[in-house]
Amino acid sequence: xxxxxxxxxxxxxxxxxxxxxxxxxxxxxxxxxxxxxxxxxxxxxxxxxxxxxxxxxxxxxxxxxxxxxxxxxxxxxxxxxxxxxxxxxxxxxxxxxxxxxxxxxxxxxxxxxxxxxxxxxxxxxxxxxxxxxxxxxxxxxxxxxxxxxxxxxxxxxxxxxxxxxxxxxxxxxxxxxxxxxxxxxxxxxxxxxxxxxxxxxx
Amino acid sequence: xxxxxxxxxxxxxxxxxxxxxxxxxxxxxxxxxxxxxxxxxxxxxxxxxxxxxxxxxxxxxxxxxxxxxxxxxxxxxxxxxxxxxxxxxxxxxxxxxxxxxxxx
Numbered sequence: 001x002x003x004x005x006x007x008x009x010x011x012x013x014x015x016x017x018x019x020x021x022x023x024x025x026x027x028x029x030x031x032x033x034x035x036x037x038x039x040x041x042x043x044x045x046x047x048x049x050x051x052x053x054x055x056x057x058x059x060x061x062x063x064x065x066x067x068x069x070x071x072x073x074x075x076x077x078x079x080x081x082x083x084x085x086x087x088x089x090x091x092x093x094x095x096x097x098x099x100x101x102x103x104x105x106x107x108x109x110x111x112x113x114x115x116x117x118x119x120x121x122x123x124x125x126x127x128x129x130x131x132x133x134x135x136x137x138x139x140x141x142x143x144x145x146x147x148x149x150x151x152x153x154x155x156x157x158x159x160x161x162x163x164x165x166x167x168x169x170x171x172x173x174x175x176x177x178x179x180x181x182x183x184x185x186x187x188x189x190x191x192x193x194x195x196x197x198x199x200x201x202x
Numbered sequence: 203x204x205x206x207x208x209x210x211x212x213x214x215x216x217x218x219x220x221x222x223x224x225x226x227x228x229x230x231x232x233x234x235x236x237x238x239x240x241x242x243x244x245x246x247x248x249x250x251x252x253x254x255x256x257x258x259x260x261x262x263x264x265x266x267x268x269x270x271x272x273x274x275x276x277x278x279x280x281x282x283x284x285x286x287x288x289x290x291x292x293x294x295x296x297x298x299x300x301x302x303x304x305x306x
Contacts, residue, residue, distance in 0.1 A: 007204050011212040014246075018216055018239050022223045027231055034235055041242055048203075048253040049260050053245070053268050060276040065238065072283045073231060076290045095226030103218040110210045128262055138262040139269075147266055154273055161277035168284035 007047050014040040027077060031069040038062035049131070052139045209250035216243035230286045230296045234279055241275040 017037035024030045038061040045054035128138045143151055216239055223236030245268045252264030290296055 004204050015215045018219045021235050022219055045249055048249050050249050050265050053249060053265050056269050056272045060272050065276055065279050068280060068283055072287055092226040095222045098225055099218045099222040102221055103214055106214040110207060135260055139265045142262050142266045154270055157277055161280050165280050165284050
């Protein structure tokens, strides 16, 4: 009974934090709400007997991604409240309308169709007992043996993303190439200096 | 454990909130947050299905896929945020409606 109450509470918290993430005018507070949503979702994953997923959720989404959001917000607008007008415009109304239709359709599907849909419960071999230790061993075995190629590809993709981030986060005009080998920039600099000196004389 | 319908309704709500964010909001950082919420909704439905397919059992393949999805989502968000930062440095705004000129 207590476990059910905790699961429902975490589900409500997740949706509540998601709404706060979208609607809070201050982006910094929105990032904090995103952190709350990720932590609640990590707790839900843990209660659903997915310990590895919960740990990844907390490490990646609640840790790295939220830290990245905070850094980017501080590099751009800081803690300022965004200028977006509070009145409902046409696009906002269309967004609510389309989202309501999508939610209604999904809820109708959930109510009218019985799950599981695909009948894959007949494959006994795919299922393991829902104990944290067993699931952990089986997931790590799956990842390292059956999905090794995916893992390697993912590692390369992560490395590429990290390098791309470093390249993109480089400050503007800091590369040595731009400073040394750009004659246009040098000429512009010289002409600016000349005009500045001329202006000073006048 | 609560029934699957609760989780599906929760995932649907999360998906709807993310969709609304993508359609209605103008701030680029908030749009990336919307993508994050959509990704989380998909992951939640995956794990809920894997845990409720058979009572007392779970399917580890879905867990492996969601772990990969989380890592991919992290990559996507990191790249999107750096692009947002560059767009902000170039246009001095985070409003997507003001990014009319696609030429850098």
